Amino acid sequence: MTPLNALDLVPAALEGNRRALARLLTAVEDRADGCDQALAALFPHTGRAWRIGVTGAPGTGKSTLVTALARHYRAEGRTVGILAVDPTSPFTGGAILGDRIRMRDLAGDPGVFIRSLAARGSLGGLSTATSDLARALDACGYEIVLIETVGAGQNEVAVAAMAQTTIVVEAPGLGDEIQAIKAGILEIADVLAVNKADHPGAPQAVRALRTMIETGHPASRASLVGHHGRLIAAPAAETGGPLWVPPILETVATSGRGVAELANAIERHRLHLVGAGELTAIERQQIVLELLNRMRDRLVARVLSQLPDDALSEAAASVQFRETDPAAAVEQLIARAGWPDAEAVPS
Ligand SMILES: Nc1nc2c(ncn2[C@@H]2O[C@H](COP(=O)(O)OP(=O)(O)O)[C@@H](O)[C@H]2O)c(=O)[nH]1
Numbered sequence: 515m516t517p518l519n520a521l522d523l524v525p526a527a528l529e530g531n532r533r534a535l536a537r538l539l540t541a542v543e544d545r546a547d548g549c550d551q552a553l554a555a556l557f558p559h560t561g562r563a564w565r566i567g568v569t570g571a572p573g574t575g576k577s578t579l580v581t582a583l584a585r586h587y588r589a590e591g592r593t594v595g596i597l598a599v600d601p602t603s604p605f606t607g608g609a610i611l612g613d614r615i616r617m618r619d620l621a622g623d624p625g626v627f628i629r630s631l632a633a634r635g636s637l638g639g640l641s642t643a644t645s646d647l648a649r650a651l652d653a654c655g656y657e658i659v660l661i662e663t664v665g666a667g668q669n670e671v672a673v674a675a676m677a678q679t680t681i682v683v684e685a686p687g688l689g690d691e692i693q694a695i696k697a698g699i700l701e702i703a704d705v706l707a708v709n710k711a712d713h714p715g716a717p718q719a720v721r722a723l724r725t726m727i728e729t730g731h732p733a734s735r736a737s738l739v740g741h742h743g744r745l746i747a748a749p750a751a752e753t754g755g756p757l758w759v760p761p762i763l764e765t766v767a768t769s770g771r772g773v774a775e776l777a778n779a780i781e782r783h784r785l786h787l788v789g790a791g792e793l794t795a796i797e798r799q800q801i802v803l804e805l806l807n808r809m810r811d812r813l814v815a816r817v818l819s820q821l822p823d824d825a826l827s828e829a830a831a832s833v834q835f836r837e838t839d840p841a842a843a844v845e846q847l848i849a850r851a852g853w854p855d856a857e858a859v860p861s
């Protein structure tokens with residue numbers, strides 16, 4: 515039953531057929547035949563979902579928090595799509611029993627669609643696949659799309675580039691609280707969740723984060739002003755609207771404590787973006803990044819398709835033995851692929 519064209523699955527998926535959607539997502543992830551046409555057919559139906567990225571170090575409780583948020587939104591009657599970009603995701607089955615039980619009722623809920631992506635595809639493509647899948651869920655009527663990624667390396671930046679609200683999850687008891695906060699992660703946080711707030715180290719983690727926000731957040735550098743003893747953001751020069759200072763919320767994902775407040779912070783952030791007129795600009799910026807990403811993926815695939823299978827490892831060997839430098843090796847690969855004017859390709 516495999517040789518169906520992905521495009522053939524679109525009408526049923528749009529009508530809410532979960533099996534069709536599941537197969538469609540697999541086809542998209544596998545870049546199967548008809549996948550681009552299917553995505554093109556889905557595209558006019560997108561733009562309604564609110565995409566929430568959830569990122570942070572392994573073990574901070576992202577998957578549990580995503581489950582708790584999904585349950586919260588379901589109680590409000592909203593439909594939820596979940597994308598877990600995490601090979602160790604309990605959504606994939608690698609969970610301990612308690613976590614699996616917590617997720618089981620979600621998995622049986624027709625208003626929830628859960629998909630985990632293997633972080634395979636070493637030649638990039640993961641963020642493209644993720645945004646394609648998020649769009650498919652959006653098109654098929656899921657009002658909230660939660661995207662979980664492990665905050666290790668490029669992932670957290672990629673998730674921020676496809677989410678409208680990015681939650682950075684921290685947890686006490688993972689060693690040095692601040693060490694878990696990598697450079698740049700605060701810049702992408704719209705909301706900070708200190709999860710495992712049942713742990714005695716939670717207040718300390720909150721304090722550490724607050725200090726980092728107050729000293730390091732772009733908003734504070736630009737224009738935080740004292741107001742009734744609290745720091746508030748002065749109007750941003752570019753937009754004329756108020757700057758958003760990421761709130762810090764304590765949560766216990768396993769019990770649901772603080773989850774309503776977290777959802778409330780997400781909603782306030784959404785209203786902020788809409789109210790400040792920033793949504794359009796942010797979306798434009800995200801699309802620019804997406805187009806660049808897709809262009810890179812396409813060009814790399816095109817060059818590789820015009821080279822013999824071992825060309826890349828040959829080039830790597832030549833770099834390894836100091837016969838060629840990496841930049842020159844790339845120029846040679848591009849030229850060997852018969853690229854019209856290899857020299858003109860900017861490095
Ligand atoms: N005590 C406590 N444990 C939690 C909490 N949230 C998650 N956990 C546990 O922490 C472990 C890792 O959670 P998981 O959601 O898989 O973390 P992830 O790697 O960030 O996705 C699991 O055993 C959870 O049950 C919490 O708020 N309090």
Ligand SMILES: [Mg+2]
Nearest residue numbers: 576577600603
């Ligand atoms: Mg996880």
